[in-house]
Each structure stands twice: as structure tokens, then as C-alpha cells.
Amino acid sequence: MIELTEKEMEAHKKEEAEDFELEVELSVETEKQELTRHEKIHLSTTEIAKRIREQLKKEYPGCRFSVVSEYYSMGSSITVALMKANFNPIKKAEEIELYVIDRMVNSGHDKKNILENQKRKNFQLNPYVLREEYNKANWCNGVFLTEQAHTVLKRATQIADQYNYNDSDIMTDYYSVNFSFSINIGKWNKDFQVVK
Numbered sequence: 001m002i003e004l005t006e007k008e009m010e011a012h013k014k015e016e017a018e019d020f021e022l023e024v025e026l027s028v029e030t031e032k033q034e035l036t037r038h039e040k041i042h043l044s045t046t047e048i049a050k051r052i053r054e055q056l057k058k059e060y061p062g063c064r065f066s067v068v069s070e071y072y073s074m075g076s077s078i079t080v081a082l083m084k085a086n087f088n089p090i091k092k093a094e095e096i097e098l099y100v101i102d103r104m105v106n107s108g109h110d111k112k113n114i115l116e117n118q119k120r121k122n123f124q125l126n127p128y129v130l131r132e133e134y135n136k137a138n139w140c141n142g143v144f145l146t147e148q149a150h151t152v153l154k155r156a157t158q159i160a161d162q163y164n165y166n167d168s169d170i171m172t173d174y175y176s177v178n179f180s181f182s183i184n185i186g187k188w189n190k191d192f193q194v195v196k
Contacts, residue, residue, distance in 0.1 A: 045076035045178075049067045052067050052159050053067040063086070063152065064083045066083050067079070067081075076179045078160060078182075079182040080181075081183070082184070083186065083187070083190065083193070087149070088194050090118055090144070090185070093115040096144050104139070118143065122186030122187060122188060122192060126140050131157060131161075134147050
């Protein structure tokens with residue numbers, strides 16, 4: 001057994017402390033770095049939901065989102081719901097141009113139902129429509145959104161898509177995603193609210 005002098009022991013302790021500080025700095029630096037696509041899709045659905053929630057809170061402080069993960073047999077899902085915002089995400093019926101309503105009626109929809117839908121406070125939206133650019137003549141699963149709402153909800157979809165993959169093939173009836181994704185305004189049991 002080698003005995004160290006007091007001076008050598010102090011130098012050794014100082015060196016260990018510096019190594020530890022360097023390791024802490026490196027681990028903090030690593031956490032700040034962006035994850036690779038491979039790393040993102042291999043996170044747990046619960047962790048992904050947490051990251052989506054944090055990102056939405058950071059980017060849209062005037063909005064409140066509910067981000068819920070759920071596990072079930074052979075899969076998982078994430079549902080993002082816009083619960084509160086400082087704007088109304090749904091167009092007023094009188095803001096929808098007449099030619100758009102006529103087009104919907106001509107394709108088999110009831111004018112009264114189209115206009116009544118605009119008064120509802122909860123909707124399950126179509127994420128595929130939200131991946132496209134805003135078009136005032138397009139509806140999103142039964143509702144016409146404002147441009148601001150489309151922009152916010154499109155961004156929420158993009159954030160979720162960072163952590164997802166879709167290797168599904170409809171020709172062979174093969175379904176393979178990292179998680180199923182739903183996006184809503186409000187919930188079935190809790191309406192969306194405009195807050196000032």
C-alpha cells in the first residue's frame with residue numbers, strides 16, 4: 001500500500017473535483033443538444049408527451065394545451081388538445097364565404113349543420129389537414145378554423161411528428177407507427193375556452 005503525503009492527497013482531491021465538474025458540464029451540455037431522429041423515436045410515449053407539452057408551453061404562452069399519453073395492447077397514443085387560448089380558433093359562421101358553404105352543400109352536407117358546427121366548443125381535428133398550408137375554403141373534420149388556429153395547431157402537429165414515424169402500408173393493411181396521434185380543440189367532456 002502506497003501512502004500519500006498530505007500535499008499529494010490534496011492535489012489528488014483537487015484533481016478529482018475538477019474531473020467531476022468537467023463530467024457535470026459535459027452531461028449538461030449533452031442534455032442541451034438536440035436529439036437525433038433515432039433517439040427521439042425511441043423515447044417512451046410518456047416522455048414524448050412531456051416534451052411536446054414543454055415545447056408547446058414555451059412557444060405558445062397564451063395557450064393552454066392538454067397533452068395526454070395512453071398505452072394499450074400493442075401500442076400507444078398521444079392526444080393534444082387546445083383547451084384555452086387568447087383567440088377564438090373557430091371561424092364565426094358569418095366569416096365563412098358563401099361559395100364555400102355552397103360547395104359543401106353541393107357535396108352532400110347540410111347547410112344548417114355546417115353553420116351549427118361553428119358554434120361548438122370541442123372538435124376532434126384531422127392532423128393530415130393541419131400538415132397542409134392554411135386554406136380558408138378547407139374545413140378540418142367538420143369545422144372551419146381561423147388562420148391563427150391553423151398555424152398554432154399545425155405547429156403542435158409538427159412538434160409531435162418529430163417523435164413519430166409512419167411505416168404503414170394501406171395496400172397490405174399494415175399499420176406501424178411510433179404512436180397514434182390525435183389533435184383536438186377542447187375535449188368531449190370539457191369545452192375550449194377563450195381567455196383574455
